[in-house]
């Protein structure tokens with residue numbers, strides 16, 4: 258059963274079509290990669306799914322129900338969690354407080370929320386950092402905290418926006434491990450990532466966009482060999498030289 | 499932990515017996531005013547310090563509370579003590595309206611909107627003479643002759659306000675308020691209904707501030723728009739009490755109330771008659787200097803930077819170890 262269905266999603270900022278008629282879906286238990294060069298509309302797609310931005314046209318269904326017009330906090334309660342590409346730690350709260358605040362999404366008492374938060378921190382290998390202020394974490398820790406926080410809201414679908422960017426090779430492997438662990442506990446994932454090592458090893462399917470439009474979709478191997486994808490990435494590489 | 503509790507109990511007992519030992523009406527009056535500011539400062543702190551919604555318009559709630567009590571007493575003949583309940587309630591209604599309008603804006607724009615709101619309501623209160631008597635003000639007859647009753651009422655109000663805020667900050671609401679302060683967008687994506695919880699914070703804050711206003715009506719027996727809706731003497735003073743004592747700390751506004759009321763009184767009385775009269779004109783300047791000092795050296799206020807203060811005091815002492 259498709260968990261998330263994005264149908265003809267379009268988002269315009271004035272005259273700029275940031276997302277232009279994009280359709281894809283995420284099945285229950287799947288990891289779907291969303292790739293594309295810088296500025297191709299990946300983050301905007303996320304912002305539309307969790308209703309951060311009103312969509313211009315198209316439809317988004319979660320468990321076959323349209324979620325268009327809901328509030329961002331309602332999307333979270335429905336079971337869609339997300340992380341931010343530009344991390345947004347609750348800076349002057351401790352790591353534990355950050356995660357406890359989000360655990361209140363499902364429970365009401367302090368004790369339950371703290372227990373859940375500690376469990377999630379353990380799962381994300383952050384337990385030893387729990388009493389540090391969020392702002393004192395290095396980038397890898399902040400990226401992990403983003404994940405921990407959204408996991409504490411008990412999502413069925415997790416949207417990960419470049420959680421591996423800025424990590425060193427060791428940290429990268431840990432991040433891949435963590436994402437696999439999340440999939441193994443039954444959470445479906447839609448992941449945006451520039452680092453091919455990550456996206457190619459963990460995705461079941463990949464959806465590639467450029468200038469807001471779909472250019473390819475299929476298995477990682479198919480997409481990696483697709484001429485349009487190669488051109489989008491190589492073209493970008495040449496342009497940046 | 500234990501030490502703190504003991505200290506609080508001693509402090510509580512001190513204030514309980516204070517008016518029984520110190521019979522001077524003047525000092526009793528000062529402490530009553532301090533208690534009132536503890537309430538206003540703590541309420542402001544809940545909204546601004548913990549929830550991050552800095553209000554420049556707390557005079558709105560203070561004034562609405564005071565006028566509710568006053569108008570109920572003079573027009574409807576309802577005891578102004580009932581006015582304390584109604585004052586808090588009507589102040590919450592004002593809070594609902596302020597939230598509906600001002601929470602469309604964020605950060606400094608919210609602050610400016612509340613500032614404007616305060617000025618607007620002061621002008622309304624000045625001009626709507628059939629309801630408020632305008633600049634003539636409202637005069638009621640005090641219920642109690644002795645200051646003692648007012649003292650204990652203010653004391654209970656201050657303690658309850660601090661205690662309720664303490665409980666709130668230990669609950670889910672507290673986590674939500676601070677999350678909203680730290681990052682509103684992150685908070686909403688974590689399932690927090692940010693507009694609902696900002697309004698809850700505002701309502702609790704306006705309720706207690708309104709109670710303080712209604713108390714003021716009862717105690718002073720006279721109000722006019724220039725006093726209770728004053729930008730300078732209420733809205734700005736609430737901010738000063740908060741930041742001098744320490745925002746986002748439970749005891750900060752209480753300490754701030756002592757310092758600010760103490761300072762205000764020291765200047766008003768020209769250092770209790772010891773200094774030349776003109777010095778009383780300088781109190782605005784002294785407030786300004788204090789704020790500069792606090793921002794430069796104690797950015798987190800007296801309570802927030804207490805460990806730093808202690809460290810510096812101990813450093814001044816010659817070390818003989």
Ligand SMILES: Nc1ncnc2c1ncn2[C@@H]1O[C@H](COP(=O)(O)OP(=O)(O)OP(=O)(O)O)[C@@H](O)[C@H]1O
Pocket residue numbers: 270273275293294295296297298299300301302342
């Ligand atoms: N709030 C906004 N207002 C106006 N334009 C925006 C806004 N957000 C994004 N855009 C524009 O939409 C386009 C898509 O941006 P988006 O952030 O979705 O790209 P992305 O694929 O996430 O890129 P990156 O890989 O760099 O993160 C860009 O041209 C961007 O400038």
Ligand SMILES: [Mg+2]
Pocket residue numbers: 299300301342
């Ligand atoms: Mg992006």
